[in-house]
Amino acid sequence: MSKSTDELFKNVISHAKEYGFVFPSSEIYDGLSAVYDYGQNGAELKNNIKAYWWKAMVQMNDNIVGIDSAIFMHPKIWKASGHVDGFSDPMIDNKDSKKRYRADQLIEDRIDSYWTKIFLETGLYIQGKYNISNDDLIQLIEIADIKNAYKEGHNHKIDISKYSNVAQDFYRYIEDNPIITKHVIDLFKSYTEAILSENLSQLRQIIIDEKITCPVSGTANWTEVRQFNLMFSTQMGAVADDADTIYLRPETAQGIFVNYLNVQKSGRMKIPFGIAQIGKAFRNEVIARQFIIRMREFEQMEMQFFVRPGTQKEWFDQWKAARLKWHLALGTDAAKYRYHEHTKLAHYADAAYDIEFEFPFGFKEVEGIHSRTNFDLSQHQEFSGKKMQYFDPEVDPETGKPYGNYIPYVIETSIGLDRMFLLTMINAYEEEDLSTEEKQDSRTVLRLHPCLAPVKAAIFPLTKKDGLPEKAREIMDKLKLDFNIQYEEKDAIGKRYRRQDAIGTPFCITVDHQTLEDNTVTIRHRDSMAQERVAADQLDKIIGDLVSWRNVLA
Ligand code: GAP
Numbered sequence: 001m002s003k004s005t006d007e008l009f010k011n012v013i014s015h016a017k018e019y020g021f022v023f024p025s026s027e028i029y030d031g032l033s034a035v036y037d038y039g040q041n042g043a044e045l046k047n048n049i050k051a052y053w054w055k056a057m058v059q060m061n062d063n064i065v066g067i068d069s070a071i072f073m074h075p076k077i078w079k080a081s082g083h084v085d086g087f088s089d090p091m092i093d094n095k096d097s098k099k100r101y102r103a104d105q106l107i108e109d110r111i112d113s114y115w116t117k118i119f120l121e122t123g124l125y126i127q128g129k130y131n132i133s134n135d136d137l138i139q140l141i142e143i144a145d146i147k148n149a150y151k152e153g154h155n156h157k158i159d160i161s162k163y164s165n166v167a168q169d170f171y172r173y174i175e176d177n178p179i180i181t182k183h184v185i186d187l188f189k190s191y192t193e194a195i196l197s198e199n200l201s202q203l204r205q206i207i208i209d210e211k212i213t214c215p216v217s218g219t220a221n222w223t224e225v226r227q228f229n230l231m232f233s234t235q236m237g238a239v240a241d242d243a244d245t246i247y248l249r250p251e252t253a254q255g256i257f258v259n260y261l262n263v264q265k266s267g268r269m270k271i272p273f274g275i276a277q278i279g280k281a282f283r284n285e286v287i288a289r290q291f292i293i294r295m296r297e298f299e300q301m302e303m304q305f306f307v308r309p310g311t312q313k314e315w316f317d318q319w320k321a322a323r324l325k326w327h328l329a330l331g332t333d334a335a336k337y338r339y340h341e342h343t344k345l346a347h348y349a350d351a352a353y354d355i356e357f358e359f360p361f362g363f364k365e366v367e368g369i370h371s372r373t374n375f376d377l378s379q380h381q382e383f384s385g386k387k388m389q390y391f392d393p394e395v396d397p398e399t400g401k402p403y404g405n406y407i408p409y410v411i412e413t414s415i416g417l418d419r420m421f422l423l424t425m426i427n428a429y430e431e432e433d434l435s436t437e438e439k440q441d442s443r444t445v446l447r448l449h450p451c452l453a454p455v456k457a458a459i460f461p462l463t464k465k466d467g468l469p470e471k472a473r474e475i476m477d478k479l480k481l482d483f484n485i486q487y488e489e490k491d492a493i494g495k496r497y498r499r500q501d502a503i504g505t506p507f508c509i510t511v512d513h514q515t516l517e518d519n520t521v522t523i524r525h526r527d528s529m530a531q532e533r534v535a536a537d538q539l540d541k542i543i544g545d546l547v548s549w550r551n552v553l554a
Helices: 003-018 040-057 077-082 103-130 135-140 139-153 165-175 177-196 200-209 253-257 260-265 312-328 375-386 417-428 468-479 493-503 512-516 537-549
Strands: 022-024 036-038 064-065 088-093 100-102 226-231 231-233 245-247 273-282 297-307 336-341 351-359 362-371 390-396 401-406 407-416 431-432 442-446 457-459 485-487 507-512 520-525 531-535
Touching: 003 022, 003 417, 003 431, 036 226, 036 520, 040 312, 040 417, 077 177, 077 245, 077 375, 088 103, 088 200, 100 103, 103 135, 103 139, 103 165, 103 177, 103 200, 135 139, 139 165, 139 336, 165 177, 177 200, 253 297, 253 375, 253 407, 260 273, 260 297, 297 312, 297 417, 312 336, 312 351, 312 362, 312 407, 336 362, 351 417, 362 417, 401 493, 407 417, 417 431, 442 493, 457 468, 457 493, 468 485, 468 507, 468 512, 468 537, 493 507, 507 537, 512 520, 520 537, 531 537
Parallel strands: 064 273, 457 485, 457 507
Antiparallel strands: 022 036, 088 100, 088 226, 231 245, 273 297, 297 407, 336 351, 351 362, 362 407, 390 401, 431 442, 507 520, 520 531
């Protein structure tokens, strides 16, 4: 992370705390690693993100319904889904520090550091040759393409002939640096092989060969690599034996799979149809990093779309496009997003893409779109002994007969609510310089989409006397039926504006002496800071128009 992006990220984290968005959990007891609490503004923003997702997925699609299944589920579910045997990370312990690490992460960090060094050296050479600044170089999309291609291990697929001279030279310089470049390409290959074949001793050997040391003890005194299951377990009932062990769900999806026939029958749903849910998931992540990106308790918004076998590719493409559209409708710069195709597919999937967002620390997955075949439903049929088939009465034009009984295929869209929250904060955060020739000035503003803003409008009486507070409260009492409104009378108006800018409030409404005479108020817009005088009776329309879901969903 460069200094400025590192600083930006740190500033967003402290802003989130200072303004009541996110607090470390159990802070007075020095916190609980990788667990966070959402404060008064965070809870509102999170609820608005959920509402946006729920509206787009459930209420805008007449063939999708939403459920809310329990976190505790029968333990056999996790056996059937493969989580008991397969939901694990390869871990390695340092014998001196007794610290535990993810073996794959140690190697990936090493590969990353090689690339950082190579790209830095190449960048310096190109800057010198073409006399361009580092910032301009970083802006070049082709350079970013080349870097990504190397990092993803398919550099030789790049056709550089269509690139500018700068990019071509950038590529050649890396290729002409054979010792280090070949070493890191070979390392990436051997690492990918070890991961794909789940060869734990090969992973350990790479760590030894690369002389990777423990950041705490500084030694390479490593244990064997072992698989470590990420599910939290607990006991249900008074007697602690194996039969009572239950798990905190590591994904919400299984609650949908096991209810799919209940929903289908009670809702008379016809394929294709979807079931959506928002809820907590738990994973005992060994390495928790990057604030709310990797948490041990987090929230997912998942939708399983049940389709006729053979049509999954077409639905997969449709959902892949629809989900990116949902992200972009918030006005985010499209260049901040990209798709990432999974090369290593989970055992149940026949296609998978991530939607990634460019965080200050690089592109990271926010959402996954997975074609999960009929794996989960088939497994539940086998483990529960209950039929998971759907009877499709529609006539197959090829045979002239109904499609009949089958286990549907499933396309899943799964987005992490906390990652979406962080993305939204980072995207909105701006330290704006407002200095003029006369004076230095600045503000921190969250340019949140008005639909997502925690507070839609703040009402300020100009002074605390002359009946202005009473009038302001009277206006607020009407508006609060439809919107989340805040009342503030403390400090000068300028200070109150700054506090609202910092939490992303789109409108500030000032009630002054003129209001008492003609029932007009000043309304100040967050982004432009422009002010206008409007009739108080117009406020619900002005606010309503700006925060309406129509702006993102129509
Ligand atoms: N049902 C599929 C599933 O759970 P996943 O890729 O493991 O797929 C889906 O998770 C999304 O959940 C991710 O794209 C990410 O946004 C979020 N997520 C996963 N693990 C997380 C964690 N430890 N902390 C925060 N969010 C997480």
